[in-house]
Amino acid sequence: MKTPEEIGRMSPEQLEAESAAQEACVPQDLERRIMETLAADEIASAVPARRPFRQTLWLPLSAVAAAAALFLIFRSATPGRPLRDTYDDPYLAYAEVEKTFRTISDKLSTGTKLVRQARETAGKPREILDKTQSR
Amino acid sequence: MKRIMIAIAAVLLLAPCAFAQSGERIYRKYADADNVSVVYISPSMFRIIGRLPDLDVGDGQIDFTPIVRSLTGLYVIDSENPSVNDDLRRSAVGNDGYELLMEAREDKDVVRIYAKGNEQVVNGFIVFADEGDEVRYICLEGRMPRDEFDRLLSEQMRD
Numbered sequence: 001m002k003t004p005e006e007i008g009r010m011s012p013e014q015l016e017a018e019s020a021a022q023e024a025c026v027p028q029d030l031e032r033r034i035m036e037t038l039a040a041d042e043i044a045s046a047v048p049a050r051r052p053f054r055q056t057l058w059l060p061l062s063a064v065a066a067a068a069a070l071f072l073i074f075r076s077a078t079p080g081r082p083l084r085d086t087y088d089d090p091y092l093a094y095a096e097v098e099k100t101f102r103t104i105s106d107k108l109s110t111g112t113k114l115v116r117q118a119r120e121t122a123g124k125p126r127e128i129l130d131k132t133q134s135r
Numbered sequence: 136m137k138r139i140m141i142a143i144a145a146v147l148l149l150a151p152c153a154f155a156q157s158g159e160r161i162y163r164k165y166a167d168a169d170n171v172s173v174v175y176i177s178p179s180m181f182r183i184i185g186r187l188p189d190l191d192v193g194d195g196q197i198d199f200t201p202i203v204r205s206l207t208g209l210y211v212i213d214s215e216n217p218s219v220n221d222d223l224r225r226s227a228v229g230n231d232g233y234e235l236l237m238e239a240r241e242d243k244d245v246v247r248i249y250a251k252g253n254e255q256v257v258n259g260f261i262v263f264a265d266e267g268d269e270v271r272y273i274c275l276e277g278r279m280p281r282d283e284f285d286r287l288l289s290e291q292m293r294d
Contacts, residue, residue: 083159086174090183093176097184097203100174100211100273104262107246108288111239 158210158259158274161227165212168219174211181206181277202287206277213271220270227263227272236288243267250284257284 002010002018010018027033087093166173176184185204214220233249240246249261257280262273 083162083175083177085177085180087176087180090180090187093180094184094187096174096211097176097206097209100209100275101203103264103271104273107239107262107264108237108248110241110244110246111237111248 157231158208158261158276161212161223161272161274162210165214165219165223168214168216170216171212171214171219173213174209176206176209178207181208201283202277202279205279205283206275208274208276210274210276211272213269215269217268220265220268223263223270223272224265228261233259233261252279252281255281257281260284 007015085093087096162173162175165171166175181203212223214223228247228249232251234251235247236250237248238245244267245263245265247261247263249259249263250257251259256278258276258278260275260279262271264271264273
């Protein structure tokens with residue numbers, strides 16, 4: 001290995017001859033590193049790929065759904081034309097209320113009747129058991 | 136972000152259902168349908184009825200008068216229209232706070248009774264009676280004292 005002073009004293013022809021005589025030392029993984037650097041550069045500069053259609057579809061669909069929902073909410077909350085009473089005469093209205101309560105009473109009785117029947121049926125085995133035990 | 140947007144959209148879509156099934160809405164929906172008779176009594180009319188001097192609503196044994204005075208709306212729908220009947224069976228009572236108090240089935244007849252409110256007040260009472268060819272929907276709205284309501288209901292069921 002020559003010192004810088006020795007190199008300074010050498011002529012260009014001597015330098016060329018010296019250089020040709022020495023074997024160049026190339027790092028073993030130089031090629032791989034170059035390829036990696038090039039590939040990384042290519043990835044970094046690449047244009048971003050467009051998202052598939054299905055991935056971007058949810059956004060407009062959500063917007064449409066939200067708009068539809070807001071419309072329905074607005075329509076539900078906005079009172080329409082005021083309802084008109086079926087009866088103008090309070091006595092007729094009163095008669096209708098009374099009739100309605102009678103209907104409600106009948107319907108409740110239907111349920112009560114069924115409960116009573118079920119209770120009677122459920123009580124039969126107990127009656128039989130009580131009779132059997134008392135003998 | 137995507138999930139949040141979808142959740143918001145779902146909530147917004149479901150929100151109208153929350154107040155879609157009040158008595159008034161059902162009434163408006165079917166009031167003009169064929170083979171459907173409807174009755175509506177407004178809060179104003181209930182105020183007038185409440186002032187009637189000889190008000191005595193009941194079947195002789197049970198006095199409904201206190202309840203009547205607390206009502207603000209009555210909607211009755213009596214339908215013999217098959218498509219309306221199907222619709223009522225599906226959606227007469229939504230999930231808008233009503234709880235099922237009673238269901239009775241006898242042959243093909245079904246009676247369901249619902250109420251909504253809190254511990255102090257009953258705000259709504261629905262009787263849904265399905266007799267096959269005929270469906271009757273009765274909705275009472277108001278501020279009925281819970282104690283009074285429960286007492287009447289239990290008296291009625293005891294008889």
